[in-house]
Amino acid sequence: MQSKAKTVAEYIASLPEDRRGAIKAVRDVVKKHLPAGYKEGMDYGYIGWSVPLSVYPDTYNGQPLCYAALASQKNHMALYLMCAYAEGPIKQRLVKGFKEAGKKLDMGKACIRFKQLEDLPLDVVAEVTAAVPMKKYVEIARAARAKKK
Numbered sequence: 313m314q315s316k317a318k319t320v321a322e323y324i325a326s327l328p329e330d331r332r333g334a335i336k337a338v339r340d341v342v343k344k345h346l347p348a349g350y351k352e353g354m355d356y357g358y359i360g361w362s363v364p365l366s367v368y369p370d371t372y373n374g375q376p377l378c379y380a381a382l383a384s385q386k387n388h389m390a391l392y393l394m395c396a397y398a399e400g401p402i403k404q405r406l407v408k409g410f411k412e413a414g415k416k417l418d419m420g421k422a423c424i425r426f427k428q429l430e431d432l433p434l435d436v437v438a439e440v441t442a443a444v445p446m447k448k449y450v451e452i453a454r455a456a457r458a459k460k461k
């Protein structure tokens with residue numbers, strides 16, 4: 313479900329009441345723990361945090377490199393943590409954190425689906441959000457691009 317909202321405030325205001333509180337709470341956690349340099353905005357119809365093109369312009373699609381995103385979808389809400397995309401220590405920490413909290417992890421490649429705020433261990437979300445400084449994330453992206461060329 314892509315929103316036509318132009319700002320994050322418009323996006324949040326457009327959400328159904330039962331989702332607005334959850335989206336606001338998760339957004340607050342992400343914003344508080346996001347490493348320096350990532351910029352918040354509306355990307356692809358949802359809230360996104362990305363590397364500005366002024367820092368890393370060589371993206372595959374000419375759009376800012378997404379680090380995290382938050383969306384209200386048709387049947388669930390979703391938190392996209394791109395730093396947890398690959399099998400590695402960050403994804404392992406995410407999986408372990410959900411298990412330790414007694415929560416069910418409903419995850420695609422980088423998308424964590426949740427129906428209500430209580431489905432997320434927010435301390436784990438905070439830890440994973442804080443895991444990759446922007447400089448390192450750009451290095452990872454550059455290395456991935458170089459492999460594909």
